Amino acid sequence: MxxxxxxxxxxxxxxxxxxxxxxxxxxxxxxxxxGSAEGPWETITTPPIYDFYYVDMAFPSNTVTGTPDLMSxxxxxxxRITAQPSAGGDTVSIIKKIEPWLDRRRxxxxxxxxxxxxxxxxxVIGTEIAALKKKKWGTKxxxxxxxxxxxxxxxxxxxxxxxxxxxxWTPVYGWAQLFTTPISIQTAxxxxxxxxxxxxxxxxxxxxxxxxxxxxxRTNKYFQVDExxxxxxxxxxxxxxxxxxxxxxxxxxxxxxxDPWREPCWWV
Amino acid sequence: MSAFLINxxxxxxxxxxxxxEHRHITVGSPLAVLGLFVLALQHRFSPTAIGTEGLQGNSPxxxxxxxxxxxxxxxxxxxxxxxxxxxAEECDPNNVGAPRPIFIGPxxxxxxxxxxYRPAIYVDRxxxxxxxxxxxNFAGQHLPSGLKGFGAMVHIPIQIDCIAESYGxxxxxxxxxxxxxxxxxxxxxxxxxxxxxxEPTLGMTLPEELDKQLFHTQIFCEVTIYMRxxxxxxxxxxxxxxxxxxKVGDVNDVLQDIVLRESRS
Numbered sequence: 235m236x237x238x239x240x241x242x243x244x245x246x247x248x249x250x251x252x253x254x255x256x257x258x259x260x261x262x263x264x265x266x267x268x269g270s271a272e273g274p275w276e277t278i279t280t281p282p283i284y285d286f287y288y289v290d291m292a293f294p295s296n297t298v299t300g301t302p303d304l305m306s307x308x309x310x311x312x313x314r315i316t317a318q319p320s321a322g323g324d325t326v327s328i329i330k331k332i333e334p335w336l337d338r339r340r341x342x343x344x345x346x347x348x349x350x351x352x353x354x355x356x357x358v359i360g361t362e363i364a365a366l367k368k369k370k371w372g373t374k375x376x377x378x379x380x381x382x383x384x385x386x387x388x389x390x391x392x393x394x395x396x397x398x399x400x401x402x403w404t405p406v407y408g409w410a411q412l413f414t415t416p417i418s419i420q421t422a423x424x425x426x427x428x429x430x431x432x433x434x435x436x437x438x439x440x441x442x443x444x445x446x447x448x449x450x451x452r453t454n455k456y457f458q459v460d461e462x463x464x465x466x467x468x469x470x471x472x473x474x475x476x477x478x479x480x481x482x483x484x485x486x487x488x489x490x491x492x493d494p495w496r497e498p499c500w501w502v
Numbered sequence: 503m504s505a506f507l508i509n510x511x512x513x514x515x516x517x518x519x520x521x522x523e524h525r526h527i528t529v530g531s532p533l534a535v536l537g538l539f540v541l542a543l544q545h546r547f548s549p550t551a552i553g554t555e556g557l558q559g560n561s562p563x564x565x566x567x568x569x570x571x572x573x574x575x576x577x578x579x580x581x582x583x584x585x586x587x588x589x590a591e592e593c594d595p596n597n598v599g600a601p602r603p604i605f606i607g608p609x610x611x612x613x614x615x616x617x618x619y620r621p622a623i624y625v626d627r628x629x630x631x632x633x634x635x636x637x638x639n640f641a642g643q644h645l646p647s648g649l650k651g652f653g654a655m656v657h658i659p660i661q662i663d664c665i666a667e668s669y670g671x672x673x674x675x676x677x678x679x680x681x682x683x684x685x686x687x688x689x690x691x692x693x694x695x696x697x698x699x700x701e702p703t704l705g706m707t708l709p710e711e712l713d714k715q716l717f718h719t720q721i722f723c724e725v726t727i728y729m730r731x732x733x734x735x736x737x738x739x740x741x742x743x744x745x746x747x748x749k750v751g752d753v754n755d756v757l758q759d760i761v762l763r764e765s766r767s
Binding site (some may be wrong): 346378380384385386387388389395421422423424426427428429430458479480481482484485486 | 523577580587602610611612613614616617619620622624626654663665667668669670671673674711713714
């Protein structure tokens with residue numbers, strides 16, 4: 235499954251999910267671009283990539299002739315993603331058009347809403363974050379798996395308890411607004427335990443899922459995603475509202491490092 | 503029975519103790535049994551296991567750690583109890599993958615310096631039952647002083663909770679604890695005077711939602727100890743009640759007044 239999110243005017247964010255992947259092997263992905271669903275296709279990822287997303291930045295300016303144009307409402311850009319199992323076997327590919335879901339009028343509304351959300355998050359209400367997607371496929375950890383395939387060490391330096399090497403995909407940097415809620419303290423078997431579950435507003439990319447992580451770069455606080463509610467226009471995401479839980483500073487996820495000085499650059 | 507009668511002078515303000523016993527926790531009380539389990543588990547997860555000197559202390563954090571004297575050192579575990587919960591890689595970034603400190607302590611400890619720490623082992627007890635083994639629990643009487651001795655079997659269910667961030671972690675920590683208790687039953691029984699120490703039961707590993715999804719595995723066992731206590735004639739209390747009853751005229755009225763808090767004098 236593939237989702238294409240144009241980040242007007244200069245970038246396109248592509249995100250994909252493998253359905254029923256073969257566990258324990260890696261997949262390499264090739265992204266092709268075309269002006270038509272029939273081709274011809276221009277390969278834009280050389281060498282192939284091993285991540286869950288790709289940012290097509292080949293839209294330097296809409297004044298340069300001979301380059302794809304995101305500003306046109308009559309010309310479209312198509313993408314084809316091909317997944318090749320590292321162990322050999324059949325390849326899988328999917329073709330999609332930018333904004334295939336909306337009619338002409340709502341395309342404009344959607345672009346406006348997305349742009350407004352991004353600018354609002356960047357300039358007014360948000361702070362810098364790193365979004366880490368938990369791996370659901372890939373090469374298995376060689377250090378901590380039992381014979382049953384279960385991770386026996388959540389602090390494993392190779393998989394961080396996810397059973398897949400690396401644990402999480404490459405971080406996607408962006409902005410988000412964190413709402414405040416009180417920290418609830420309860421007396422449990424473990425003595426006094428703390429929990430802080432709160433709401434978070436972020437852009438529509440990357441599409442988040444339960445157990446993914448959000449890291450706030452200014453405070454170095456890690457949050458785990460519990461629920462995702464996308465705000466949509468005709469089933470097309472505009473931004474996401476998440477329910478997140480702040481992780482205890484001794485949680486295994488704090489072993490994951492992100493770049494605290496990274497400046498997200500989705501909107502120039 | 504006779505040990506504390508002969509060797510210890512009882513001033514009436516504390517529990518009768520044997521020589522060397524802690525002032526507030528008698529041998530055989532459920533708290534003492536919990537402490538013993540905590541100490542035994544800390545010993546199991548220690549990088550250099552402690553000797554018998556450590557077992558005599560009452561505060562696990564203050565007891566002196568002595569070098570392991572057995573020629574066969576304990577097996578290396580991916581978790582280590584050392585009293586400090588700072589991860590090794592925090593002090594040395596190159597030490598990634600070093601054994602992780604594990605918390606071992608009594609449950610419901612509100613005064614811990616660290617919260618939400620994993621992995622952890624919590625020791626708690628269930629409902630304590632007393633089993634009568636003699637008529638009115640009576641064991642004997644010291645005729646010159648009027649002091650009576652009693653004893654009964656006390657059943658203390660022990661519950662150990664192994665909490666970790668992954669299913670496998672919790673499962674294996676619990677497996678280690680379970681087999682350790684199973685294998686050392688006879689040693690603990692003979693060393694600490696347990697009457698019965700049942701074979702521990704290893705429970706299922708279950709998820710739990712806190713700040714993130716955790717997993718906990720419970721281990722159950724039951725310890726039966728022979729608990730003893732004594733009473734001596736309490737003349738002042740009985741005289742006080744008798745005098746107040748004589749003043750009012752009916753002992754029932756006095757006691758009802760006390761219960762209903764109508765008598766303030």
